Amino acid sequence: MRLTVGRSTSDIEEINSFAKWLLDLGEGNVGGPNDGEATIEIPQDLLIADASEPIASLIDLVYPSILENVNNHNYFSERAILAPKNDVVHEMNDRLLSMFQGEEREYLSSDSLCPTEDANSTQQRIYSSDVLNGLKISCLPNHRLVLKVGVPVMLLRNIDQRNGLCNDTRLQVKKLYNRVIEVEIISGANIGSCKCIPRINLIPSNRKISFAFQRRQFPLVVCFAMTINKSQGQPLSRVSLYLKQPVFSHGQLYVALSRVKTRDGVILLILDNDRKHTDKTTNVVYKEIFNEL
Structure with missing residues (x-):
């Protein structure tokens, strides 16, 4: 109904037909x-x-x-x-990222068992850094995050809801630093605002994982494509x-x-x-x- 306001009769018929389908x-x-x-x-x-x-x-x-x-x-x-599914999304994002001009910047996460996890020496060997680095979990950035200036990204955590930094907010990379990433908000109520995203500790809530671990990484993912x-x-x-x-x-x-x-x-x-x-x-x-x- 909202989309039919001010449209011609033929447009309205097409919109209604699409809506019914x-x-x-x-x-x-x-x-x-x-x-x-x-x-x-x-x-x-x-x-x-x-x-x-x-x-x-x-x-x-x-x-x-x-x-x-x-x-x-x-x-x-x-x-x-x-x-x-995420594997197809990552495939498309990697392809589009390669099309972008400019130098790419690689950010690697620091992964470890949570301090609350009562891990003995055997568990420490089983869940080594290499094992944790290889885990790819929905709603968690990968161990290896590759970005270029200008690419669109999505925020994966609520950081500052009052200022528009909410989970699933779309952003665009403006500058890449060692400890922060400068972005511009391109969705929601704060479009045009520039913010700095820091690395934070992220703990997945996936119940299929039998142990608690944390990943210190920028809570961002490239989002030319999304699930x-x-x-x-x-x-x-x-x-x-x-x-x-x-x-x-x-x-x-x-x-x-x-x-x-x-x-x-x-x-x-x-x-x-x-x-x-x-x-x-x-x-x-x-x-x-x-x-x-």
Whole structure:
């Protein structure tokens, strides 16, 4: 309803049609009623058509003329590549980071067992620094953080909520120092403010890890691309959805596709098990969730 204000009749019809398709997708009614995991067909106009260089096409569609827009914070705040899993996100971020000009700066974390962990000599040998350095955990920066001036990053912890430094806030790197990183806020209510991000001690809350360890690192991650879960609450105008693997939890596909304001703001690249283009993907909707709404 908000998007139809001041639009022409043809635009309103297109917006309403897209909204209805999204609603049916979110309720599990696309391709016929279903409950749980269902295979659905995506309209052809929403798919990457280039079979020779699909990844390059995906990047160009969401980040056209990227090097000419380094100083435009609105450019990075309004667009993103989305994927269900972190490994694909890291792959896309590394590729886009390599396209950026300028010298890269490497920051290595200091990892150790928490002081509260009653570790004996055997545990100390098992959980050595090399082992801890190799752990890659959601919502925790990697041991090796590589940045360049101008790249967009995302904050992974609440540091100063009053001044806009909240978890999932998008930032742009302005200067790289030894002990702090100067950034400009490009999302939220404090857009344009420059802040300095220090290294902090980060303790993962993942219950699958049977021991407590801490990582001292800058709470940042490169975010040309982000997971679908991280995109919740992010208002975007241009989204590329890369489904190297299908979504795996309730409502993920709906969340990804509903980040944009118009139908022409989203494009999908879907690969099957043989890494070939396809127009079919998985939609996960468990309808019992809606019973008490």
